[in-house]
Amino acid sequence: MAKEREVQAREAKDRAQRSRAEMDSVLRRYEEVRSRVEATRRTLRETAEKVQKQNAIQECIGEGKELFAQF
Secondary structure: OHHHHHHHHHHHHHHHHHHHHHHHHHHHHHHHHHHHHHHHHHHHHHHHHHHHHHHHHHHHHHHHHHHHHHO
16 A cells, blocks of 8 residues: 555656646746747847838938929
């Protein structure tokens, strides 16, 4: 009887360790994905800023061409 309880306790401990290891693995993957998403957001934000600057430059060039054509 005591031997059975010892075996059951050992099995429960092993299950708990496996569960904790799996949870740690899931948390690591979550952090990796979160990091990638943040990097993607940062890249998209930087790209959007570059596009806005390019559009502003194109507008200035267009206005300059119009002024030049008027003369």
